[in-house]
Amino acid sequence: MSKDTKQQILDAANHLIEQEGVAALTLESVAAAAGVSKGGLLYHFPNKDALIEGMIAHLIQNFDERLGQSADFADWLAAYVRLTLADMSLLSQAQFSILAAIANNPDLVQPMADQTAAWQKRIESVAKDPVLATIIRLATDGLWYAEMLGIRQVSDEMKQAVEKRLLEMIHDSTQSE
Amino acid sequence: MSKDTKQQILDAANHLIEQEGVAALTLESVAAAAGVSKGGLLYHFPNKDALIEGMIAHLIQNFDERLGQSADFADWLAAYVRLTLADMSLLSQAQFSILAAIANNPDLVQPMADQTAAWQKRIESVAKDPVLATIIRLATDGLWYAEMLGIRQVSDEMKQAVEKRLLEMIHDSTQSE
DNA sequence: ACATATAAACCGTCCAGACGGTACAGTTCC
DNA sequence: GGAACTGTACCGTCTGGACGGTTTATATGT
Helix, strand or coil, X not given: CHHHHHHHHHHHHHHXXXXXXXXXXXXXXXXXXXXXXXXXXXXXXXXHHHHHHHHHHHHHHHHHHHHCCCCCHHHXXXXXXXXXXXXXXXXXXXXXXXXXXXXXXXXXXXXXXXXXXXXXXXXXXXXXXXXXXXXXXXXXXXXXXXHHCCCCCCCHXXXXXXXXXXXXXXXXXXXXX | CHHHHHHHHHHHHHHHHHHHCHHHCCHHHHHHHHCCCHHHHHHHCCCHXXXXXXXXXXXXXXXXXXXXXXXXXXHHHHHHHHHHHHHHHCCCCHHHHHHHHHHHCHHHHHHHHHHHHHHHHHHHHHCCCHHHHHHHHXXXXXXXXXXXXXXXXXXXXXXXXXXXXXXXXXXXXXXCC
């Protein structure tokens, strides 16, 4: 029961932000959306920061899990691109946790910053062309961030074309020149 | 005085967010930071949304002004890359207005979304290789967004290498193939 | 089999503080 | 004389969090 409830709360919180903005993320509204009392919510997350911390931890864990640990760098980077762009449109919209963190306590983005730094470190130490690989990652993230911030800028067709091209670039950059 | 005061208020608001996070952006604290009374602040911006609207308008105007209107697409895109990456590290940190918008009223990012869409439209209608040009813009934005969100991920050296490479990519992509 | 004990899971209410915004009478500067 | 403020006092609302109480599952002793 506990595990489910916690998950339910995290999901509810994300949906709330997606639909009504981060300003709507109050303990009471989250509790209501999750079908739990405020007291019950605070039982699982002793305060608001803890809730947001949980949201971000869940986001990172979920993504990293699905990303896997392909030994082959090209495979890994390709998975990164695909997953990020897929997350955007359909799957578990846990991305909004970042917004909650920013709005409430900037320190809470640290885990995300650490994770990003770790990915970047891998890129810089393994890629044949670290600069290009970084650019590929940044472009992917750029699209993801914009979407998260509500800045829809690119048509779906262009999005797909960008994804396709990024994957080609990965392929090219790992061929011998 | 009016023009100066307004500018002072906008600057103060941005500095506040940068240093203490968007949660610290209250009318009273902005007024105090700008050396103005709360009444004085509300004289210029009748409510908080208007203040944030002003911040974003200023950000866009400032950037677009400095971007110029180079007829040559390659020059224009290069200027975009340089300006965005320069803005990040030193100049008028007006970027934080986006955070304020997100935290208070998502509708307020609309002007920024419109502006971005306009840039994207230019890219898609003018560039010889629209997909690559879009990728270049997205990578630039990706770095900018991350920095804004407090996700510092790339060393200064890598940042410079990325900028250099992006400019080369622009050059290559506008050469005949 | 059954009472007892105990901790986890959860409910509902209350409150102090903060915030956005109003009102308005005065003041300074062009 | 009006635009550009200052300063103070105030209101209504919302929110995070504290707290005391209640149900439910689980374990234990007999």
